[in-house]
Amino acid sequence: MKEMSRFNPRKKDLIQLALVFAIIIVVNLISSNWFFRIDLTAEKRYTLAPVTRDYLRNLDHQVLVRVYLHGDLNVGFQRLARTTRETLDEFRLVSRGAIQYEFVDPATDANIREELREWGLSPVPVYEAEADGRRTQTNVFPYAIFHIDGYELPVNLLENLPGKSGAENLNISMESLEYKITDAMRRLATDEIPAVAFLEGHGELDEWDVYDITEALSHYYQVDRGALTGDPWVLDNYEAIIIAKPQERFSESDKFIIDQYIMRGGKVLWLVDAVNVTLDSLRRATQTVGLATDVNLSDQLFRYGVRINHELLQDIQAAMIPINTAPDGQQPRFVPVPWLFNPLLNVNMEHPVTRNLNAVRGEFVSSIDTVGSPEDIYREVLLHTSRFTRRLPVPVYISLAMVNERPEREDFRSSYVPVAVAMEGSFPSVFANRLIPPGIEMEASEVRHRSEPTRMIVVADGDIIKNEVRNRHGASPRAMPLGFDEMGNQTFGNKQFILNAINYLVDDEGWMELRTRNYELRLLDREKLSSQIKFWQTINVLVPLLFLLLIGVTLPVWRKFTFGKHKGVDEAV
Numbered sequence: 001m002k003e004m005s006r007f008n009p010r011k012k013d014l015i016q017l018a019l020v021f022a023i024i025i026v027v028n029l030i031s032s033n034w035f036f037r038i039d040l041t042a043e044k045r046y047t048l049a050p051v052t053r054d055y056l057r058n059l060d061h062q063v064l065v066r067v068y069l070h071g072d073l074n075v076g077f078q079r080l081a082r083t084t085r086e087t088l089d090e091f092r093l094v095s096r097g098a099i100q101y102e103f104v105d106p107a108t109d110a111n112i113r114e115e116l117r118e119w120g121l122s123p124v125p126v127y128e129a130e131a132d133g134r135r136t137q138t139n140v141f142p143y144a145i146f147h148i149d150g151y152e153l154p155v156n157l158l159e160n161l162p163g164k165s166g167a168e169n170l171n172i173s174m175e176s177l178e179y180k181i182t183d184a185m186r187r188l189a190t191d192e193i194p195a196v197a198f199l200e201g202h203g204e205l206d207e208w209d210v211y212d213i214t215e216a217l218s219h220y221y222q223v224d225r226g227a228l229t230g231d232p233w234v235l236d237n238y239e240a241i242i243i244a245k246p247q248e249r250f251s252e253s254d255k256f257i258i259d260q261y262i263m264r265g266g267k268v269l270w271l272v273d274a275v276n277v278t279l280d281s282l283r284r285a286t287q288t289v290g291l292a293t294d295v296n297l298s299d300q301l302f303r304y305g306v307r308i309n310h311e312l313l314q315d316i317q318a319a320m321i322p323i324n325t326a327p328d329g330q331q332p333r334f335v336p337v338p339w340l341f342n343p344l345l346n347v348n349m350e351h352p353v354t355r356n357l358n359a360v361r362g363e364f365v366s367s368i369d370t371v372g373s374p375e376d377i378y379r380e381v382l383l384h385t386s387r388f389t390r391r392l393p394v395p396v397y398i399s400l401a402m403v404n405e406r407p408e409r410e411d412f413r414s415s416y417v418p419v420a421v422a423m424e425g426s427f428p429s430v431f432a433n434r435l436i437p438p439g440i441e442m443e444a445s446e447v448r449h450r451s452e453p454t455r456m457i458v459v460a461d462g463d464i465i466k467n468e469v470r471n472r473h474g475a476s477p478r479a480m481p482l483g484f485d486e487m488g489n490q491t492f493g494n495k496q497f498i499l500n501a502i503n504y505l506v507d508d509e510g511w512m513e514l515r516t517r518n519y520e521l522r523l524l525d526r527e528k529l530s531s532q533i534k535f536w537q538t539i540n541v542l543v544p545l546l547f548l549l550l551i552g553v554t555l556p557v558w559r560k561f562t563f564g565k566h567k568g569v570d571e572a573v
Contacts, residue, residue, distance in 0.1 A: 048090055051510045052182055056095040061148050061189045063099045065181075068116065068141040069157060071105035074128055076170045077140055083174045084144070084157060091181065099185075106141045116141060119154045142173075148188040155184045161358055162490060172356045179514035186511075193222050194239040196502060201227030201254070202295065203247030205466055210244060211479035212467040213498050220503065228254045230439045239506040240267040245462025247276075249296040252437040259300065259430050263448035267455050267505035269498075272297060273462040274308045274366040275394055279321070279342075287399035290364070301458060303430040305377055306421055308460045309367045311393045313419075315343035316412055317386035319361050320487040323403055336487035337403045340390075341365075345383040345419055347493065352512035353422060353457070353500045354382050358493035361483060363463035367391065367417045377425035381418040382457065383497075388412035420459040422504070427451040455505050465498050 048056075065088060069081045081103070088101045106112045106123075113123075123139035142158035157180065159172045196217065198210065207214070207225065217223050221239070228234060235241060235257065243258075250258075262268060277290035292310040301308065320336035343362050347354035360383055370379050390412045432449040436442055468480040480486075483494030504512045 046086070046090070048094065048178065049510075049514055052178060052514070053094055055182065055186075056091060056098070059095050059098045059185075059189075061098065061185075063095075063185055063189075064147040065099065065101040065144055066147070067101060067103045067144045067157075068106050068112070068121075069143070070103040071107045072138060073140060074126060074138070076166060077126070077142070080142065080157065080170050080173055084177060087177045087181065107139075113141075116143065119143075119145070121154055121156070124158060124160075144184075146184045146188055148185065151188050153184050153188050155180050159356060161356065175517045176356065176515070178517065179511070182511065182514065187220065194220075194506060195222040195224060195237060196240045196242065196506070197224040197226060197235070197238045198242045198244060199228070199246075200225055201248075202243075202250055205244045205462070208469045208472060208477060208479055209466045211469070212482040213465055213495055216482075216495055216499050217502060220499075221506075228257050230441060232257050232260055232440055232442045235261040235266060236264065238266070240269060240502055242269045242271070242465075242502070244271050244465050245273055246295045246297075247293070249294065251296075253439045255296070255300055256431055256437050256440055260442075260448060262304075262427060262454060262456065263429055263451040265452040265454045268457075269501055269505060270297075270301070270456065270458040271462045271465050272301075272308055272458070272460065273364070274310045274460060275312050275364060275396065277312075277364050277396075277398060278463075279363060282398060282400060287397070287401070290394055290396035290398055292394045300430045302371055304427050304456065304458075305370055305372055305374060305379060305423055306458050307369045307371050308458070309369060311366055311391050312341060312396050312398075313343060313365045313367060313385055313414075313417060314340035314390040314392060314407075314412070315385045316340070316388040316407060317344045317346075317359075318342050319344055319485060319492075321403075322487060323400065339403060340407065341398065343385050343389075343419075344492070346386060346416070347497075348380065348382050348384075350516065351380055351382055351422065352515040353504045354493075354497065355515050357496055357500070358491070360464060360494050360497050361485065361492040362419065362461045363466075364461070365419050366460040368419060368421055368458060368460040370418075370421060374425070374428075377423055377427065379421055379423045381420070382422050382501075383418070383420035383459070385414070385417045385419065387415045389414040389417050391417070419461060420457065420464075422455070422457045422501075424453075424455045426453055427456075457501050457505065464494055 067081075067084055067088075069077065069084060073081060085101075085103070088099065092099045092101070104112060106116060116122075121141065121143045123141055126138050126140050128136055128138070142156065144155045144157055146153045146155065157173060157177065158169070159176055160169050161172065164172070198204065198214075214223050224238070230253065241258075241261070258268065272295065273293055275290045276293040277288055282288050290312055298307070318338045318340045319342040321339040321342065322334035323337050324332045325335050326333040341364050343365055344359040345362050345365070346359060347357045349355055362383075365385075388409065390407075391414055427450070429447070429449045429451070431447065436444065436447065465482070467482040468484075470478045470480060481491060481495070482498070483492040483496075484490075485492060500512070500515075
């Protein structure tokens with residue numbers, strides 16, 4: 001009887017041990033083919049968007065990503081590197097291994113640094129204060145290069161918005177990772193390049209005026225230019241069209257072609273001036289009068305739900321322009337002064353077009369109003385002025401001498417005046433219940449009175465898309481970067497705004513929504529950290545030790561109690 005009692009517990013223990021090993025093997029087999037992770041963060045920062053997951057599951061290209069954010073990094077960049085690695089891990093698992101990556105330290109190899117320089121990827125200097133008060137500098141390479149089918153594309157992983165702290169910029173960079181990675185892969189792996197077009201024939205900006213943004217758009221699209229003909233379907237091959245600062249009136253036939261293009265789901269970026277005045281003409285004459293300009297689009301835009309007002313806006317938050325302060329006959333001496341007619345427009349941080357975007361520089365900007373209350377059209381302001389804005393109805397007398405006038409606060413009574421609006425929905429036709437204009441070969445039954453769901457963006461400033469051109473009429477004209485401010489040696493968000501606007505207009509799958517991801521920045525309380533650092537250091541050291549001590553004391557007692565009880569039962573048997 002005693003032999004039997006000694007054998008049964010031993011046999012039972014062996015069976016339990018074998019069962020545990022079997023469970024471990026099964027769990028490992030299942031986990032090797034099925035990955036899951038529970039994301040408990042409030043903003044779901046570790047969860048890929050459905051559009052990303054669908055794209056990765058159907059990815060039929062092998063992708064290699066070399067990340068150069070590696071090596072001797074400070075705490076902030078270590079977080080960015082770790083988040084990049086975690087994001088790429090998620091991409092690799094969802095794509096079933098189609099995406100592979102490696103982290104490379106450029107500091108260890110001069111050839112790598114030279115390769116990055118050839119790509120135009122310069123190191124970012126990072127300054128830190130040491131405990132002894134010294135200030136040290138390290139160079140960081142926050143870049144990744146994507147390789148697909150022999151093609152390569154560099155990506156800057158770091159966002160550096162002026163006015164933001166280092167921690168805020170790093171947090172914004174982590175928010176942007178999913179969009180940047182998917183954007184790079186889609187650009188490299190796409191087989192078909194969509195087309196967009198700049199409209200001509202109405203005094204729009206010429207090729208040199210939009211040279212820089214055309215170069216940026218060409219990385220995503222085939223960019224064409226051309227005037228309208230009598231063919232009402234001439235625009236149907238384009239995903240979007242850009243109407244950049246027209247100066248001449250649109251004919252009714254041209255308006256009809258644009259209207260029917262929109263009715264069939266076409267997208268339009270309107271950049272229209274309501275007042276005829278330019279800074280170049282003002283520099284030549286030192287004074288001018290701003291007059292209302294009519295390009296015959298007011299009724300069409302009104303029908304779609306917006307109105308551009310014939311007025312100019314002055315804003316306390318304004319860009320600088322160079323003014324010659326030297327007396328006549330002496331060597332010119334230019335100094336930067338605020339020019340209130342060049343407002344620095346604030347952006348809507350909740351919209352994918354303008355989220356995490358630097359201020360956009362305007363030039364002789366007008367206001368824009370939404371009109372009507374259509375139920376099937378969604379409208380949202382993208383750009384607006386600051387808290388202190390002044391409205392000047394036309395005609396407006398403008399002189400460079402105005403830079404010497406001190407702005408009076410009581411004159412700037414308006415606030416947050418809209419300058420750009422995004423609209424989405426089903427738009428009514430401006431030609432509903434109207435005759436087809438002469439010259440258009442189209443049957444009345446083919447005219448659409450209500451659009452398919454589509455999008456458009458209206459901006460009450462044509463110069464937002466215009467880059468400066470040096471030596472325009474010389475032998476070698478040169479286009480400056482769009483949004484670059486030589487006076488302040490900074491770049492405003494004009495180029496990224498236009499690029500995002502076109503990407504948003506043609507985005508039918510929801511990729512631009514990835515730009516609205518929001519990671520809450522949870523910073524430590526520096527005051528408490530400095531005053532209570534010894535307390536929390538002590539807690540962090542003692543609590544683990546006390547926990548281990550508690551386990552060391554209670555475990556022998558529990559074992560003695562448990563096995564002593566089993567021994568008594570065996571002896572009784």
